[in-house]
Amino acid sequence: MLKIRLKRFGRKKLPSYRIIVIDSRKKRDGKALEEVGFYNPITNQTKLNMIKIKRRLNEGAQFSRTVKNIVRRANIK
Structure with a gap:
């Protein structure tokens, strides 16, 4: 099954995330x-x-x- 989820990148204590499409069985940063x-x-x-x-x-x-929740908030604005 495909999931639309977050992939973390950025420095320690300063996270940023990419929103990606990935197989649900793969690891978070795969x-x-x-x-x-x-x-x-x-x-x-x-x-x-x-x-x-x-x-x-x-x-x-x-x-x-x-x-x-991110998508829902973005569409309201």
Whole structure:
């Protein structure tokens, strides 16, 4: 099953995350099938490619709980 979830990168104590599409059995920082966005929790900066996200959702991918909340917040603004 495909999941849309976060992949951590950045320095120690200064995390940033890429929003990626990956097989649910792979490890958190494993090789992604596709990168569909970016999230920085420190500055609350979010960048999403909604076209790619919607395409992957139509193919059967599912959000992780955190990414679902990020997308929901981004669409309200």
